[in-house]
Amino acid sequence: MVLSDLGRRINAAVSDLSRAPNLDEKAFDSMIKEICAALLSADVNVKLVGNLRKSIREQVKFKDLPPNTNNNTKRRLIQQAVFDHLTHLVDPHAEPYKPKKGKSNVIMFVGLQGAGKTTTCTKLARYYQTRGFKACLVCADTFRAGAYDQLKQNATKAKIPYYGSLTETDPAVVAAAGVARFRKEKFEIIIVDTSGRHQQEADLFAEMVQVQTAIKPDQTIMVLDGTIGQAVESQSTAFKQTADFGAIIITKTDGGAAGGGAISAVAATHTPIIFLGTGEHMMDLERFEPKAFISRLLGYGDMSGLIDHIQSITRDSAAMKETQKHLAEGIFTLRDMKEQITNIMKMGPLSKVAGMIPGLGGMMGGMSDADGTEKLKRMIYIYDSMTAKELESDGKILVEQPTRMTRIAHGSGTSVREVEELLTQHKVMAGIAKNMGQNKQNMQRAQKMMQGPNSKQQAAAMQKRLQSMGGAGRGMPGMGGDLSQMMQMMGQGGGGMPNMAQMQQMMSQMGGGGLGGLGNMFGGGGGGGRGRGR
The missing domain is CATH 3.40.50.300 (P-loop containing nucleotide triphosphate hydrolases)
Structure with missing residues (x-):
């Protein structure tokens, strides 16, 4: 994709800085030099690149930092400066026209x-x-x-x-x-x-x-x-x-x-x-x-872009509306999971989807779009070999009657191991759906409070109520931390660069399901099936 090489080079420069044992001005200058070289090779105007170099240097002045400033603080300052000034490069600070409904x-x-x-x-x-x-x-x-x-x-x-x-x-x-x-x-x-x-x-x-x-x-x-x-x-x-x-x-x-x-x-x-x-x-x-x-x-991902993309695909889908109804009730059937995977396949190349989800690009472990798509197809083959009764269930019927799994594996040209893995992934995502249904009203109240004049105090009060109800320990993975921080990470709570330490922690907590569950879909397993034999 256009600019993808630019992104890789800039990301590599920032990552190298993060790994540097001694984060001094020399390492900082080396990072800026690599970022500027990447921009110039991408045909960005020389004058713009020069201004960017100057601006980042002015924002991060090592001589003005306290002597006891640790490397983590320095990294955060530098990463924020790079993020801010690259954003400024593509942001003209002019609002485009927004079409209005009800008029031509x-x-x-x-x-x-x-x-x-x-x-x-x-x-x-x-x-x-x-x-x-x-x-x-x-x-x-x-x-x-x-x-x-x-x-x-x-x-x-x-x-x-x-x-x-x-x-x-x-x-x-x-x-x-x-x-x-x-x-x-x-x-x-x-x-x-x-x-x-x-x-x-x-x-x-x-x-x-x-x-x-x-x-x-x-x-x-x-x-x-x-x-x-x-x-x-x-x-x-x-x-x-x-x-x-x-x-x-x-x-x-x-x-x-x-x-x-x-x-x-x-x-x-x-x-x-x-x-x-x-x-x-x-x-x-x-x-x-x-x-x-x-x-x-x-x-760092783009959660708001991902949500917008999903909504554009699923807005008129009757099956998706049924899934959304189920989720609101805390239900997640095998058919619901099939619908989710089908929508993922509609979203285009998996590398495009992975770029929107923080951490997923790395979780795919270099898997190509073709390999990832093939894995998703094999999961659909498994669903296609299920009866209507099995699809409308929570999967327990298959665990209790293993002969059904054998029949499905033979019918789909896959292996029993792949069927078992799919059921395991479904179980985790079903658990998240159940908790989402239980916590839906609490989250809606929290979002309303965070938009009010006393947002911080109200969010803190809501957090205490969630903890007293067990929401912090048993709620949806990733929702046990500070709600305001999570809303910021999801693009709804303010600007600035995502806090990557917090984002990575949230993704690891979600590693078994939800968006994070996609990582498990692509990560391991697969079994030694015979392939689609139809």
């Missing part, structure tokens, strides 16, 4: 030829559609042959209404007609695709302004190809001066390009990135948030 939000796309605008238009329409907006597409690209057909094909596949013309050659006329039609039909998201153009093509730039004048968009989005390097900075500046776009989407981030040029474009135009295109499928569009992005880049 017109969004116009601009960008270079071949940047992936048409595909990204459909992805964005689908993104809003899955979140309850009434979305549609307008093809105002009358310059490129096949543009209308491409948009029509994408829109039909995604079941999104579209408008275009094979006879009208004036893009401003087509755009205005399409927007007027969809406004009349009360569509909430109207996305207008335009021709790809280059800063030296004056006629096309004038045409872009004409389209913008005709439809008066609420938001103009610049689509940037993540693979074209530092040239993107001058191109985006030219577009900004002409069309004054208010947001950026970076495409093709699933390739092997450096991608740092896109970061430079953010700094040059002071415009926020709102999404990253991560693949060719309609679901391969990730919401961009600076802190979460840098957190993933440094290997």
